[in-house]
Amino acid sequence: MSENKITAEVRTEFGKGAARRIRRADKIPAVVYGHGEQPTHITLPGHETMLALKHSNALLDLQIEGGRSTLALVKDVQRDPVKRFIEHVDLVVVRRGEKVEVEIAVHVTGEAAPETFVTVEHQTLLVEAEATHIPESVEVSVEGLRAGTQIHAGDIELPPGTTLVTDPEALVVNVSQAMTSAALEAELAEAEAEVGIAHETSEQAAAAPAGGSPAGDTEQE
CATH class of the missing domain: 2.40.240.10 (Ribosomal Protein L25; Chain P)
Known part of the structure; x- marks a missing residue:
């Protein structure tokens, strides 16, 4: 820096x-x-x-x-x-030569495998570095990674002279299976049912008169 x-x-x-x-x-x-x-x-x-x-x-x-x-x-x-x-x-x-503890940003690069979802669990890492050589950030590549891949703090390569202070077992990046549109719709329908939201089926809508009056009602002369 x-x-x-x-x-x-x-x-x-x-x-x-x-x-x-x-x-x-x-x-x-x-x-x-x-x-x-x-x-x-x-x-x-x-x-x-x-x-x-x-x-x-x-x-x-x-x-x-x-x-x-x-x-x-x-x-x-x-x-x-x-x-x-x-x-x-x-x-x-x-002081020059002094070691200090600072937080540096985690930047994710690359594209994970198709139909995956990448979550950054830790946006920063706590590290120790020489005061005049503090890295601004650290890059973590997810290029081609498949669902189920996890990157922990101890897996990340830090710049020379920089020591990890964050727990090495801390989960930093998680690659999971992306939810399909069908699964998303099913989950939404289940959530709506739990709070009592009901939608008319297409047959019910077709059976209703054009004016919106209930079926069976006739206009009195």
Whole structure:
């Protein structure tokens, strides 16, 4: 993973009002902590930070005003629940050569055998890696796999220098038999019957008069 060099400013104003002013200036409030250091409240440039955060487990080389350089790993990103803009970023100090535990995404590639259904039971894996060499993701190929195939965490080949922390027996990818349309219809009919939903048969519909009146009713003159 490449490092993102970002210039940061020390933040001296706090509270919701200050945070709004920071965001209006296209900057992002953040805090960096770890390794026994006192937490440092900073502001980050909005555009550069958003570009860096497009990558999971982003590593930032912070150039903090005053000449201080700090290597930090993104720990948490808080976003507005509606507009999705970044409200705050938590960063943890790391050292070159230091091992850290992070979660990396599982990406499934390829096409399983016909009439199968692929389920990803674990979207991420917890691994240990050197702070400056954290893989963004791991690929798991299901190309040609038949129904009944299961891939566990311990079966997945990780990049060099990366160690699995997740339980090796944890099921990550499951390839099962796809349900046929007939089986799906039968299951739907059974579910409807359980809740009392009844459908008219085609013969009943044909026997009904065009106007929708019950059979046997005649119009009185």
